[in-house]
Amino acid sequence: MKKLILTATAIVAVGAFALTGCSSERTGGSDGGSDSGDKAGFAADATIGVALPDKTSENWVLAGDLFKSGLEDAGFKANVQYAPATNTVAEQQNQIQAMVTGGAKVIIIGAKDGKQLATQVEAAREAGAYVIAYDRLIENTEAVDYYVAFDNFKVGELQGQALLDGLEERAGHEAPYNIELFSGSPDDANSKVFFDGAMKVLQPKIDDGTLKVLSGQTDIAQTATEGWKAENAQRRMDSILTSTYSSATIDGVLSPNDTLARAIITSVQQAGKPVPVVTGQDSEVESVKSIMEGVQYSTINKDTTLLVQQAIKMVGQLQKGEEVDVNDTEQYDNGVKVVPAYLLPPVIVTKDNAAEAYKNVPSLEKVVESYE
Numbered sequence: 001m002k003k004l005i006l007t008a009t010a011i012v013a014v015g016a017f018a019l020t021g022c023s024s025e026r027t028g029g030s031d032g033g034s035d036s037g038d039k040a041g042f043a044a045d046a047t048i049g050v051a052l053p054d055k056t057s058e059n060w061v062l063a064g065d066l067f068k069s070g071l072e073d074a075g076f077k078a079n080v081q082y083a084p085a086t087n088t089v090a091e092q093q094n095q096i097q098a099m100v101t102g103g104a105k106v107i108i109i110g111a112k113d114g115k116q117l118a119t120q121v122e123a124a125r126e127a128g129a130y131v132i133a134y135d136r137l138i139e140n141t142e143a144v145d146y147y148v149a150f151d152n153f154k155v156g157e158l159q160g161q162a163l164l165d166g167l168e169e170r171a172g173h174e175a176p177y178n179i180e181l182f183s184g185s186p187d188d189a190n191s192k193v194f195f196d197g198a199m200k201v202l203q204p205k206i207d208d209g210t211l212k213v214l215s216g217q218t219d220i221a222q223t224a225t226e227g228w229k230a231e232n233a234q235r236r237m238d239s240i241l242t243s244t245y246s247s248a249t250i251d252g253v254l255s256p257n258d259t260l261a262r263a264i265i266t267s268v269q270q271a272g273k274p275v276p277v278v279t280g281q282d283s284e285v286e287s288v289k290s291i292m293e294g295v296q297y298s299t300i301n302k303d304t305t306l307l308v309q310q311a312i313k314m315v316g317q318l319q320k321g322e323e324v325d326v327n328d329t330e331q332y333d334n335g336v337k338v339v340p341a342y343l344l345p346p347v348i349v350t351k352d353n354a355a356e357a358y359k360n361v362p363s364l365e366k367v368v369e370s371y372e
Contacts, residue, residue, distance in 0.1 A: 041321040042105040047077040048315055049099030049107040051092055052134075055082055056228065057259060058284050059304050060110065063134075066308040067108070074312055076319075079104060089113040089187075096120040100127050106315050111136040113187040114334075118143070130318050133339065134311055137189040140335040146324060147332050147341040148311045150302045152190050156197020158348040159254060159279040162298040163198075164205065166277030166350075167252050170297070175210045177251040179276075180240055182233060182264065183223040184256045189334075194256045194281075195220050202254065215244045225256075230263035237267035245273070252277040258287035261296050283349060288364055291351050292371035301347040301357050310342055 050067045052060055064080050071078035079099060083092035092112045099107050100123050107124050109131065111117055118141035121131045125143040133147040167177045181202075184191030205211045206218070217223055217240070225233045233255075241250070250268070253276050255261040261280035268275055280287050281300040290296035310325075317324045326340040333339075349357045355372070358364035 041319045044075050044319060045077060046105040046319065047079055047099075047103060049096070049102075049104035049129075050078065050080040050109075050134075051096050051099065051107065052080070052082050052110040053092070053112040053136075054084060057257070057282065059282055059302070062304045063110065063308055066305060067312070070308055070312045071315070074316060076315065083112045089116045093117065093120050097123060100124045100129060103127075104129055106130045106132060106318055108132045108134050108311055108315075109138060110134045111138050111189075114138045114189045115140060115187065117141075132311055132314055135190070135307065137332055137334055137339065139189060142337050144334060144337070144339050146314055146326065147339045148307060148314065149190075149341065149343060150307065150346045151343040152193040153197040153331065155281060155300050155302070155346045156194040156199075156256075157201055158197075158300060158346060159194070159256070159281065159298070160198035160201030162279050162348055162350065163252050163254055163277060164201065166279075166297040170277050171251045176212050177210065178214050178245075178248055179211050179252040179254065180215055180237075180250060181213060181218060181223045181254045182225060182236070182256060182260055183220050184260075185226055185228045186221075186224045188228065191224065191256065192220060195223070198254055198256075214248055214250075215240050225260055228257065228259065230259050233260040234263040234267045237264045238271070241267065241271045241273065245271075249274070250276045253279070255279050257281040258284040258296075258299055261287060261299075262290065265290070265295060283358075283361075283364060285363065285367060288349075288354065288358070288367050289371075291349070291354060292368060294351065298348060298350045301349050303344070306344055310344065314342070 048071050052064055055061050068078045068080045081095040089112045096107060097120055107129055114136050117138050121138060121141055121143040124131050130145045131143055133144050135149050137147055138144045171177055183195040202211060253264050255264055255278050258280040261278045264278055265275055275295055277297045279298050280296055283299050283301045287296050287299050291299060314324050326342050328341040328343050329338060332341050347357055354368045358368055
């Protein structure tokens with residue numbers, strides 16, 4: 001996703017979406033101790049750690065830039081780190097531990113693998129620091145204070161509904177429709193949330209025969225795409241086409257994001273077959289172009305600027321010892337606790353509403369205008 005410009009409309013929408021709760025229970029003075037009793041929180045120029053996964057998608061690159069500039073503009077010292085794509089989760093573990101040792105007062109974590117960070121976030125709590133899970137939930141630990149993300153279950157629901165809408169619009173025949181299902185990386189907690197949201201919409205249609213998954217691969221373990229890598233999605237799509245669609249027509253594909261959507265489309269095109277209805281997420285430039293060309297059917301607009309802004313707002317509230325804004329205290333059970341969350345609303349984008357959806361996003365607005 002490209003950097004989005006905040007408008008009065010967006011600010012009002014996000015403000016209306018928010019509820020307030022979850023006061024900050026841990027306090028730490030400038031020495032980093034958790035028992036100082038300093039109700040002002042911590043020093044206004046404290047170091048804030050930001051640990052992000054690799055730079056394999058546009059939204060992570062943008063998030064890192066926005067965190068660095070936004071935290072520094074707010075008066076904090078920003079320590080933004082990426083875990084290299086070629087390394088295991090161990091590199092991110094080491095980065096988080098270094099942030100703890102370096103005295104960071106808040107550590108914002110976009111987890112490379114949310115199931116393997118419990119030791120590091122527990123060390124952060126012991127040191128008096130707060131932990132905010134960013135975009136991806138950190139699992140199996142009490143030491144996660146807050147979660148900030150788009151409503152990822154809603155993302156899945158929107159993708160499922162877009163697939164149904166696209167099939168009615170483009171398939172060229174009545175039901176039943178032949179579809180295939182893709183999900184994200186198994187080490188990303190969001191993958192299951194996206195998939196579950198989509199299947200809430202699609203499963204009843206599979207059950208009543210409106211949709212047919214000819215490969216039989218409907219379980220999330222069968223549909224997973226390791227590492228969110230395009231080559232893995234393309235390889236699986238190649239295999240499905242060879243084994244199942246030598247004579248049958250594929251009408252639609254549930255893709256959890258834009259990178260995988262383009263890989264799936266490439267596979268179908270290389271097989272010499274008509275491109276099916278394909279969903280996506282992230283509003284990546286190449287996918288927005290594809291949507292405007294009538295190839296990819298849909299994407300999801302998730303404004304990284306708004307998400308980073310909300311995370312930085314949380315940091316400011318913690319620094320001042322104020323209550324932290326959350327609007328969900330029920331959905332995100334990490335296996336040990338329900339993590340208080342602030343969820344932003346995602347927006348479905350097709351060719352029909354792209355001009356409206358991106359009217360205040362300069363780069364994407366120009367893409368859409370070039371096709372009008």
